Amino acid sequence: MKTIVPSLKGTRDFYPEEMAARTWLYQKLRQVSKRFGYQEYEGPMLELVELYAAKSGEELVNEQSFVFPDRGGELIALRPELTLTLSRMVAQRQRQLVYPLRWWSFGPFWRYERPQKGRSREFFQWNVDLIGVDTPAADAELVAIIATFFKEVGLSPSLVGIGINDRQLITAELEALSIPDELRPAVFHLIDRREKLPPPDWAAYARDLGLSDTQFTRLQELLADGELWKKSDSLRSLFAALEAYGVSDYARYDPSIIRGLDYYTSTVFEAKELTGDIRRSILGGGRYDNLLEAVGGEPLPGTGFAMGDVVITLILKQYGCLPPDLGKTTAQVLVTTFDEASSAANIALAMELRQAGLDVLGYPRATPLSKQIKFADRVGVNYILILGPDEIKNGVVTLKDLRSGEQRSLPRSEAIAELRKLLARHKSS
């Protein structure tokens, strides 16, 4: 074997089958986003590092981004997320945009992390944001979009769920426990770790942070309290709205959801697979009411979420939700090339079909029919047309259905209409 220059760590090659899966996913996202009236947008893949500095979270920008100096010495980042780009784009036109603003996007992102199942260095992300309103109903709309998407791709509430919490609620509870403000980020992190660490380690971590025994006990009670949300006006409204949307079966209160990014101000949520072995979250999001100010705009509330393509694709594959014929050609017909003499007639026939709107493969060489039929079979075309000397003499074409194996000859002038009929029937069945 010759040496092939390897692909870069953490990148993926999209062969036609994977590309078809990605496009399929994109179409689902697009459909759901549109259904809720969101508009598609896109930002640059390159941003100045300072856009992210201290707003996304130390680690994300300092350790987990691709950063390099450009020829002028400016520090450039391959975008690790979209929310700050979105905030900048909104801030730049803040006075002329119409609110509430609803935008969505699907594009590539990069994070310099150690690749693992469900995590690559280059990935695609669905971003959906609603800006200009700070109501629980706005958060509920986003959760409803997620639930609608799950339903649309065939993931039932028994397979995936959306956990919801409010950082303000937890903050208030921590204050009630006399946990000092400066300890809050650390305690948030502690809460975030609970399901990951064995209980003794978790307890040790809490002690190391300086929590007293009573504070620790109360914190555990908080996290076990499935009714805690009832103390929060906004969470009560949010869950009531989800009821109205008819998506309550996907959503549930989860006091341990905190999220890592620093810019979330109140509502936070996260979707996960409920039963399977994929532990990484499918998507995450929340409310970020200070972000516009942070990038130099006027204060403006916002809420949104992001879903990576890697985990969701694994899950869709696992549950057989992806269409089965993704690796197949999308061509509908193969026009064979019988021999050199009839080659021109075959090319002309193929072009006629294309002009009629059919997706048509030709065969760029005269070889035995057996080869061409085998090719059609393997590539996944269902119909083939044969136009050889006999057919040309009689003004007909031979149409073969590869699934049934049946074939018949029909007047050449009727070929298009007949194919359309067969394709329409096949599509509807």
Place this chain on the structure above:
RNA sequence: GUGCCAGUAGCUCAAUGGCAGAGCACCUGACUGUGGAUCAGGUGGUUGUGGGUUCGACCCCCAUCUGGCACCCCA
């Protein structure tokens, strides 16, 4: 960035430190105007890469790359 596990044909995997193999896939033929099934035959490898130990290395040692698991972080 840390620790652990793995890497052999296109794929899934064998091979006590002693001749690199099987199944599937692929190609050819049985079948020169007809695919799938069956049968017969065939192609395919610098054992991830580079060093070392050894008479001899897929096997042991070191480094490195890639993937996976647990961290870290997060989509």
